[in-house]
Every structure is written in structure tokens, then in C-alpha cells.
Amino acid sequence: MIKPSRGEKIFNVFNMTFLGLLAFTTVYPFVYTVSISLSTAAEAQSEGLHLYPREVSLTAYKMVFSSKVFLYGYANTLFRTIVGTFLTLLMTSIFAYPLSKRNLPHRGLFMFIILFTMLFGGGLVPMYLLIKNLGLVDSRLVYVLPGMIGAFNVIIIKNFFQSIPDSLAESAAIDGASDWRILFQIYMPLSKPVLATVALWTAVGHWNAWFDAMIYISTPEKLVMQAYLREIVIESSTAMVSKGLIDPDTTQFTPATIKAATVIVTLLPILLVYPFIQKYFMRGIMIGSVKG
16 A cells, blocks of 8 residues: 655645635535524624524524415415426427437428527517517416427437437337327436436526516516515515514514525425435436437
């Protein structure tokens, strides 16, 4: 066994110290937010590091979950994430399947049109006029329909479909299977890695989205959770009281604890789902990116 030299030992110590500090600066904001959300008002206002709550209080979480404004936003976000992700996987797979066939007429033209949308866009004003003409302004459907099919997702799924041997589809066609049956019973079950990858991208995108709600939605009950989170973070405690986000008669809280509890409640679903999908992520993105 070769003993490390003095220089290697010094480098290893420096490397571990640097990576440890980097990891701490990455994790500490989350730990700080959890600690503040579980702390009493006095503890939250104290200075210094907050690695754990010295005095535990669930008042902030009780107030968050008792707010009808927040519950409406949570329900709208769940609707957007679940329905939007399902429609994206379904419609993108249907769109990508014929493009994966090299004998598709005008396949190159279709691919050019798809790539063109990745480079050029109309902008915010034409998009708003389009949404308005479609009757989607102040409708929950505006969350799921405009971005249902993305060019990048189409290319990723199409490339994965091309990696599936044509002999499977040909054998199924000889047995009388239609293209719909081949897609749903052969291609999609074999494409779980790339579908899980696209589902993760789409779900995270829907869960974190707030700008379209701010532009297209005017009814408070139709806003998503992230729009409420934005208001909570940037507004004063007086505005939070007027919106029913906090109870003015409760003294065991500060605006900081309410904000921290809202952030944690917002993050938890994605943090819980991500580990179960991560195993498909690298496989899906690698296989879906090597075919032309």
C-alpha cells in the first residue's frame, strides 16, 4: 500500500475542508428555515445561528394550514402539477411516436418546425392575446394547456423511442396491433426511464410556476400556491393579516415564522417525490440524448 505524501495529505485536508464548508453553505439555508418555522416568536427573533429550534412551537404551521387562501393555492397547485404532468406525458408521447419513424413523410420539416420554436418566440404580449382569444384568461386550464407539449421533451422522448428495436413494432403489427396499441402497450411501458425524467421536469416546473398565474389569473381562489408564497415573502405583516394569512390575535408568531413554515410546506412534496424518481433520471436523459 502506497502511503500518501505530505503534499497529498495537505491537499486532502484542504479539499475536505473546502467541500465541507461548501456543503454547509448549501444545506444551512434549509436547516435555518426549518428551525425558524418550528421556533417560538422570541426564538425566531434572536440573533445567531439557528441549527435547531430551542423552543418548539407549531403555531406557524397551524396558521398556515388554517388559511383558506393558502389551501386554495395548494389545491390549485396539486391540480396543475398532477393534470399538467399527465397531459404532458400523454400528448408528448403521442406527438413523438410518429416522429421516431424514419419513414414518416416530411419528417425533416416537422423536426425543423419543432426546433424553430426552441429558438424564437412571440413574446409576452402576443402570448397574452393568444390566451385571451382562446378564452383561457382567469381559467385554471391556462395552467396546463399552453405548455402541454414542449419541443425539448418531444426530442428527448422521440430519441428514446428510436432506441427501441423496430422488430417489436413490426411483430405486433403482423399480429394485428394498431399504432395506438403499439404505442401504449409496447413503447410507453419500455420507456419508463425517459417518461419518469420528463415527468420530473414537468412536475417541478408546474410546482414552482407562479408568473403565469400573476399574468392570466385575477380570481384569488384560482391562484396557485407559489403566487401566495411570493406575496407572503415580499409583503408586510399588515398585508398578511388583511389577506387572512395570519391571525392578529395570536402572539406566538412573527412574519418570519409564517414565511418559513410556508416555504417548508411548499417544498416538502417535491422533496418526498424526488428520491423515488431520481433512479430513472440519468438513464432516461442519457439514452434519450444519443440518437439523432
